[in-house]
Amino acid sequence: MRRRIWTVAAGIAVLVAVVVVPAAMAAYTSPKLEVTQTATGVVLKASLSPDDDATARVAINVPVGTTLTTNQAPGAVLGPARVVVRSLDNFGIDVPIEGQIVVGTPGQPATGQQACIGSSAPSATWQLTASALGQTLSVPMYLLPQTQTQLGPAFLVICLPPSDVPTGTPGRAPQGAKVYSAELTINGVFGKVSTGTWISSWVPYNPGQVTPNIAGAVVAPAAIAPGAVTLAAKSAGRGATVVGAVTQGRQPRAGATVTVLGGSVKSKLTTRKRVKVSPSGKFTARFAVGTFFRADAVATGGAEPSLCAQLAGSTPCVNPTINGFSVKSRVVRKK
Numbered sequence: 001m002r003r004r005i006w007t008v009a010a011g012i013a014v015l016v017a018v019v020v021v022p023a024a025m026a027a028y029t030s031p032k033l034e035v036t037q038t039a040t041g042v043v044l045k046a047s048l049s050p051d052d053d054a055t056a057r058v059a060i061n062v063p064v065g066t067t068l069t070t071n072q073a074p075g076a077v078l079g080p081a082r083v084v085v086r087s088l089d090n091f092g093i094d095v096p097i098e099g100q101i102v103v104g105t106p107g108q109p110a111t112g113q114q115a116c117i118g119s120s121a122p123s124a125t126w127q128l129t130a131s132a133l134g135q136t137l138s139v140p141m142y143l144l145p146q147t148q149t150q151l152g153p154a155f156l157v158i159c160l161p162p163s164d165v166p167t168g169t170p171g172r173a174p175q176g177a178k179v180y181s182a183e184l185t186i187n188g189v190f191g192k193v194s195t196g197t198w199i200s201s202w203v204p205y206n207p208g209q210v211t212p213n214i215a216g217a218v219v220a221p222a223a224i225a226p227g228a229v230t231l232a233a234k235s236a237g238r239g240a241t242v243v244g245a246v247t248q249g250r251q252p253r254a255g256a257t258v259t260v261l262g263g264s265v266k267s268k269l270t271t272r273k274r275v276k277v278s279p280s281g282k283f284t285a286r287f288a289v290g291t292f293f294r295a296d297a298v299a300t301g302g303a304e305p306s307l308c309a310q311l312a313g314s315t316p317c318v319n320p321t322i323n324g325f326s327v328k329s330r331v332v333r334k335k
Contacts, residue, residue: 031048160179239290256298
């Protein structure tokens with residue numbers, strides 16, 4: 001097993017225990033969370049297949065060590081939101097909707113949502129409001145304090161209305177809008193962590209009903225870890241053999257794209273070679289001429305299967321991810 005490189009949590013059951021509803025296991029295996037840290041906050045991209053059962057609740061636990069700032073005034077805009085819904089009342093067309101996440105007035109949860117968020121009082125209440133092509137989406141979001149010490153300081157809960165129930169059902173989503181993709185930019189709330197794991201839990205609705213299917217719940221983690229690239233150059237005639245390695249969280253990072261630059265002057269590296277990174281994270285480049293060299297590495301976000309192996313609990317773990325990165329090595333001189 002790979003050495004642990006991110007903080008993960010046991011006791012995930014607290015994130016999915018909303019209401020105990022006996023139900024058969026539904027096909028609900030596509031939920032995925034991708035997290036990108038920015039200079040001012042985070043971007044959370046939550047998605048699943050539009051053909052999966054409708055989602056009742058998503059809870060996203062922040063990493064251990066995250067600092068929180070929740071003193072924004074009501075009406076403050078935290079960032080943009082981009083959502084895609086499938087409109088079941090309009091021949092199942094997909095509708096992209098754009099809007100904002102706005103800080104709401106502190107207080108009790110919206111009517112009918114107490115069972116979804118549990119008994120804890122929210123540390124902050126936000127409102128995701130978006131519209132396009134006659135579709136309007138208004139979804140409360142709650143930041144709740146986390147009581148389990150092995151988890152991060154808080155988790156974000158989003159409670160969605162049922163969509164695939166008969167028209168006229170109380171609380172049904174307008175036009176049967178079934179949310180299956182959301183990109184949420186949240187600025188000024190979550191402090192940056194160098195290494196950690198955001199853990200999302202997803203609870204679907206029982207098909208055609210307004211009750212949550214707890215038996216169908218899944219967990220989808222997203223790791224955050226820094227990337228690095230190292231380089232060394234050895235003389236080979238007038239040129240050099242350059243070797244290096246790409247790591248993330250001090251572990252080999254396969255799949256990265258590396259460009260090695262070389263030149264006779266440290267400030268003018270004009271020769272470029274694109275090289276492949278091996279599964280062990282290593283790469284080699286050969287230059288016919290040159291004295292100084294640097295490596296630029298770019299890795300896109302991708303799958304990180306080891307995360308699920310590190311999570312304890314009986315809730316199935318699906319589609320674990322890790323963030324992408326872009327880094328440069330220092331300039332080295334051949335020896």
